[in-house]
Amino acid sequence: MDSSRKTVFVTGAAGFIGLNIVKAYVEAGWYVYALVHKTMPDELKMLPNIKVVQGDASDENSLPELKVDVVVHAAGLASDIGCDEEFRKINFEPVKYLSKIPEKKFIYISSTDVYGIKDFEDADENTPLLEFPKNPYPKYKIASELWLKENCKRYVIIRPAAVWGEGDKTLEKRVVDFLKISPFIVHFGKWRGKNRWPLANVKNVADVIVKVSEIDDFDNQAVNIIDSEFTTIDGYYRMAAEKYFPQKSFKEVYFPLWFGKTIGMVSTLISNMLKRKHPIFDPTFYAVHHVSSNLDFSSKKMNEILRRK
Numbered sequence: 397m398d399s400s401r402k403t404v405f406v407t408g409a410a411g412f413i414g415l416n417i418v419k420a421y422v423e424a425g426w427y428v429y430a431l432v433h434k435t436m437p438d439e440l441k442m443l444p445n446i447k448v449v450q451g452d453a454s455d456e457n458s459l460p461e462l463k464v465d466v467v468v469h470a471a472g473l474a475s476d477i478g479c480d481e482e483f484r485k486i487n488f489e490p491v492k493y494l495s496k497i498p499e500k501k502f503i504y505i506s507s508t509d510v511y512g513i514k515d516f517e518d519a520d521e522n523t524p525l526l527e528f529p530k531n532p533y534p535k536y537k538i539a540s541e542l543w544l545k546e547n548c549k550r551y552v553i554i555r556p557a558a559v560w561g562e563g564d565k566t567l568e569k570r571v572v573d574f575l576k577i578s579p580f581i582v583h584f585g586k587w588r589g590k591n592r593w594p595l596a597n598v599k600n601v602a603d604v605i606v607k608v609s610e611i612d613d614f615d616n617q618a619v620n621i622i623d624s625e626f627t628t629i630d631g632y633y634r635m636a637a638e639k640y641f642p643q644k645s646f647k648e649v650y651f652p653l654w655f656g657k658t659i660g661m662v663s664t665l666i667s668n669m670l671k672r673k674h675p676i677f678d679p680t681f682y683a684v685h686h687v688s689s690n691l692d693f694s695s696k697k698m699n700e701i702l703r704r705k
């Protein structure tokens with residue numbers, strides 16, 4: 397390998413977001429160390445200028461000794477169910493040692509959930525973080541961000557909204573699985589499906605990460621990643637319905653928010669009792685808040701970064 401080439405270590409490289417980040421770095425001319433825990437995608441094997449490293453981001457002893465310019469921490473547990481201890485182990489503790497590896501900067505993938513799940517209008521990166529998070533997912537994203545601000549000299553925090561794009565097997569799959577068994581598109585609460593669903597194209601996530609690796613203007617800052625195009629939750633369901641069920645007609649059904657919360661609480665409790673990795677049925681309690689809130693975040697900083705040459 398050319399000693400002058402920029403190097404990056406990407407955790408979670410086999411995942412949807414991680415794989416796209418690796419591809420973006422390769423395209424930009426970087427040499428990539430790609431951390432894979434278990435299954436390795438065929439697409440990753442075929443990429444040039446990478447070295448696949450087998451290991452577990454939540455186990456410091458399994459990680460190789462590396463000398464790299466940048467570390468991008470894309471590995472993590474993204475779920476609306478699960479126990480607090482598991483989220484802490486996977487989403488918080490690794491930040492403490494991974495952030496010590498890079499010679500130049502550490503890039504952490506957080507979430508817009510750190511602002512809380514409620515109605516927002518053009519919330520930017522200065523919006524206060526959720527003060528008392530009850531769900532372990534945003535709880536440990538917030539904890540990681542605060543730890544970095546106190547202990548890391550050079551970092552960038554990336555806050556994507558609901559990440560989607562080619563190859564997504566999480567967000568889109570949950571919607572499709574629901575539409576398979578439901579003759580209706582169901583909405584809860586006052587917005588009746590007209591609230592903003594904050595989509596973040598995975599290409600924008602990856603491109604911003606590469607950009608902030610190469611410029612220093614956004615060091616020690618957070619960046620929201622959200623598509624400029626306004627999409628409602630009903631619009632997103634309609635797009636999925638047209639793509640996967642073009643011959644099926646879906647009517648809209650509306651329920652009060654308390655009813656959705658009741659269903660969500662039952663789903664969450666049963667799923668956690670059974671220690672499932674995925675909900676036993678949708679929506680969960682956390683998901684009900686997501687789909688019934690107007691999650692409108694600012695993309696001004698993201699757009700400024702993407703315009704940089």
